[in-house]
Amino acid sequence: MRRYDSLFLPLAILLLGGLLSFVLTDYRLRLLNISVISAIAVIGFNVAFGLTGLISLGHAAFVGMGAYTLAILTTSLGWSGWLAIPVAIVVTIGFAALIGFPLLRLRGHYLALATLGLNVSFTIVLTNWVQLTGGTNGISNISDLHLGSFAFNSEQRFLWLGVMFLAVCAAGAVLLQKSALGRAMMAVRDDEIAARMTGIDVTRIKITALCISAALAALAGSLFATHVRFVAPEDFSYAHSIVYLAMLIVGGEGTVAGAIIGAALLTFLPEWLRFLGNAYLAFFGLMLLAILIFLPTGLVGLVARLRGRREQGGATP
Amino acid sequence: MADFIQLLVNGLALGSVYALAAIGFVIVYSATGVVNFAAGQFVMFGTFAGVAMLSNLGLSLPVGYAAALIAMAGFGALFFAAVYMPLRNSPVATVIIGTVAVSIVMQNAALLGFGSWPFRLASPLDGITFDIAGAAITAHAAMVVVVTGVLVGLIWLLFYKTALGIGMRAVAQDTEAALLMGLNVNVLLVLSWVLAAVLAGIAGLLLGPMWFADVNMGDPIALKAFAATIIGGFGSLPGAIAGGLFVGLTELLGASYISSAYKDLIAFVVMILFLLVRPQGVFGERIQDRG
Numbered sequence: 001m002r003r004y005d006s007l008f009l010p011l012a013i014l015l016l017g018g019l020l021s022f023v024l025t026d027y028r029l030r031l032l033n034i035s036v037i038s039a040i041a042v043i044g045f046n047v048a049f050g051l052t053g054l055i056s057l058g059h060a061a062f063v064g065m066g067a068y069t070l071a072i073l074t075t076s077l078g079w080s081g082w083l084a085i086p087v088a089i090v091v092t093i094g095f096a097a098l099i100g101f102p103l104l105r106l107r108g109h110y111l112a113l114a115t116l117g118l119n120v121s122f123t124i125v126l127t128n129w130v131q132l133t134g135g136t137n138g139i140s141n142i143s144d145l146h147l148g149s150f151a152f153n154s155e156q157r158f159l160w161l162g163v164m165f166l167a168v169c170a171a172g173a174v175l176l177q178k179s180a181l182g183r184a185m186m187a188v189r190d191d192e193i194a195a196r197m198t199g200i201d202v203t204r205i206k207i208t209a210l211c212i213s214a215a216l217a218a219l220a221g222s223l224f225a226t227h228v229r230f231v232a233p234e235d236f237s238y239a240h241s242i243v244y245l246a247m248l249i250v251g252g253e254g255t256v257a258g259a260i261i262g263a264a265l266l267t268f269l270p271e272w273l274r275f276l277g278n279a280y281l282a283f284f285g286l287m288l289l290a291i292l293i294f295l296p297t298g299l300v301g302l303v304a305r306l307r308g309r310r311e312q313g314g315a316t317p
Numbered sequence: 318m319a320d321f322i323q324l325l326v327n328g329l330a331l332g333s334v335y336a337l338a339a340i341g342f343v344i345v346y347s348a349t350g351v352v353n354f355a356a357g358q359f360v361m362f363g364t365f366a367g368v369a370m371l372s373n374l375g376l377s378l379p380v381g382y383a384a385a386l387i388a389m390a391g392f393g394a395l396f397f398a399a400v401y402m403p404l405r406n407s408p409v410a411t412v413i414i415g416t417v418a419v420s421i422v423m424q425n426a427a428l429l430g431f432g433s434w435p436f437r438l439a440s441p442l443d444g445i446t447f448d449i450a451g452a453a454i455t456a457h458a459a460m461v462v463v464v465t466g467v468l469v470g471l472i473w474l475l476f477y478k479t480a481l482g483i484g485m486r487a488v489a490q491d492t493e494a495a496l497l498m499g500l501n502v503n504v505l506l507v508l509s510w511v512l513a514a515v516l517a518g519i520a521g522l523l524l525g526p527m528w529f530a531d532v533n534m535g536d537p538i539a540l541k542a543f544a545a546t547i548i549g550g551f552g553s554l555p556g557a558i559a560g561g562l563f564v565g566l567t568e569l570l571g572a573s574y575i576s577s578a579y580k581d582l583i584a585f586v587v588m589i590l591f592l593l594v595r596p597q598g599v600f601g602e603r604i605q606d607r608g
Contacts, residue, residue: 055410102593108409109352110551113543114592117585120540124585128578242417249414278429285421292415293403 009174009257010167017163021156029155031267036162037223039263042247043173043256044216049245050254051182052209053189055108058115059217059244061122064236065092066218067225071139072132081145081226089218096214097207104206119238126233138232145226158227165223166260169216173256176212185209250291252298261299319451324569326449330458330527332565333465334360337520338542339549339557340472341513347489347552348509349401351412355420357539358427359514363389363521364530365427368436378441386518393514397507420535427532438525461523468519469558476554485509541568544588550598559599563587 020032041063048054069088073079079087103114126133133139144153145161152161176182187195188205196202225231243266251262273280295302342356353359366385370376376384396419404415445456476482487495488505496502520538528534545564549556564584572580591598 049410055413057413103589106592106596109413110547110592110596112352112409112413113547114589116540117544117588117592121582121585121589124579124582242414245410245414246418249411253410279425282422282425282429285418285425288418289400289415289422292407292411292418296407296411 007171009260010171013163013167013170013260017159017166021159021163026155029159031271032264033155033158033162033227035264035267036159036166037220037227038244038247038267039166039260040169040223041217041220042244042251042259042263043169044213044220045244046248046253046256046259047173047176047185047216048209048213050248050259051177051185051189052206054104054206054209055112056115056210056213057112057238057241057245058119058122059213060236060238060240061119062092062096062214062217063221063224063240064122064126064231064233065095065214066221067231067236068126068133068139068221069218070222070225071142071231074142075139081143081222085219085222088222089215092214092218092221093211096210100207100210104203104210116238116241119236119241123233123237126236133233136233138230138235140230142225142229142231144229152226162223162227165219169219170256170260173259177256181205181208246288248298250288250298252300252302255298255300258298258300265299320573322450322452323454324573325566326452326454326458326462328566328569329562330461330565331569332562333461334520334524334527334561335538335541335545335565336558336561337465337468337516337523338538339545339561340469340554341516341520342542342546343552343554343557344509344516345513346546348485349405349506351401351404351416352409353513354413354416354539355396355423355535356513356517356542357535357537358420358423359389359392359517359535360521360524360538361427361532361535362392362423362514363518364438364525364534365431365436365521365532366518367438367522367525368431368530371439372436378439382522385522386515389514389518390511393511394507396514397510401506401510420539424532424535431532433532435529435531436525438522438530440526443526457526461527464519464523468516472516472554481505481508541565541584544584546598547588547596548584548591548598550600551596553598553600556598556600 017032017036021029024032041059044062045056045059048056048059066088069091070081070084073084073087074081099118103111103118106114127136129135144151146152150157152158184195184200184205185208187198187200188202192202195205221236224235228235247262247266248259249262250265251260252258269284270280273283276283291298297305338356338360341359342353345351345353345356363385366388367381370381370384370388371378374381374384400415400419404412407415440457440460442456442460447454447456447459474482476486484495484500485505485508487498487500488502488509492502495505524534524538541564542561545560546552546557547560548563549558549560567583567587568580571583575583
């Protein structure tokens, strides 16, 4: 059974996504698409934070790097989106590696503050490098992705594409978690010195984790750009980095399912809490705090704990 | 020259506010190991405590200021009980996101209470300006610098000359040893949060007349306070002061002489350079691994 874990999650995603694409209204589908895109970014964030323990508050900058690279390539240079996505991913990985070498010497809240500063700087550059990025007006008229004459231009069609990407990313992430590389990442997270003692090249593992995390962020950013067809600096501000962190913590850090559940939950939550009106965000903050205090391992952790208790209860007569 | 003097004084005044916010941040960090991402909202609360007491309740200036600071002290104690205590043994990331969550609550509570329109907070020295070598210096800006200077002196006296302050430093250095020496650690920890909240309150009251009182003012202040803390030296009081002044000065001088669009970038680039080259900051103190 264990052996098929990496297949179970992607199949569930495809099945659920396909089913929902036929029953939900357009508005709900739009939210679902946004959750799918966020989930890809959060799965990436989980590689850096959940597996390797790198507290980054700059993940939105990677998402933005991917989105802007795609936007510039497709609008100014007229590239096809399919060609621009891999280039956006490569450019973002390059950026991650470049900043990773100096920054990853930092740990804990030093790393958090440095990446936060980096994200703020990134937004300032996006806002002010007007010739390249269009400044606060952003870049509009990004074209849809299409296969031949079939364009992914409706919410329903985009969801088919989105769940496909999400399923592949989820499968890859589950496989990574079980691989030697994934275990090395967790070793670095749990005890850096012990990991180094066993012959793990800590710096290389951290850079690799950051690059994988950036690659998934860039993919999410590229999908975001072709879905919304418009990018602007505020979509990639540090507040979004904090949302990614919140999504992962609410869902359950260190797990792929947690990343997906957290992303979906926090995307739909404003919708469900609409009756609260302007008090929604204040409530959101309180709820987040309550989850941190009472469910430190997130929703996935809660499920595991309940299941464990039941099994324990069954064992003792 | 006149322009330069004016920028210098205004930069020092703004820097003083950042320094006060950074000192509150450092006091809490040293004592409790918590990196308080809600530090900017503390200052915003200070400004709005002033708005509530002076504009809404119509109290006179001295009474209103005192009432605002008492409210901030109460808020600091509440924060200790409701946020710090439950999260004190959690991992760094949880504490970070926890204080971020509180920051979201505070900002939106203020939005619900006061609305999104900016308020004007009065200064006791409204309308008075000095003319120094052709530069028009507001008395308020001069007062901000003086008040900060006095407060820094008082904080120094508290931490180095009173038993209470020495106890607080003892807790900051080693909580368990302080406990073994019979210090009432919890009382000292509450006092750290109260002191940080009151300092943020004073910063907020001083900042109100310089900016408009706006519920979104917390985030930019927090980011500047973080930059100030890193540049000066994480966990160092002199560092917070020097860093705050540096960030305030670069913001105003940079906007005038380099580029107003990139003025904020300068502080962050310097901050990141410091993290890379000299993470212990200008006033390098022992880097604590806690928190």
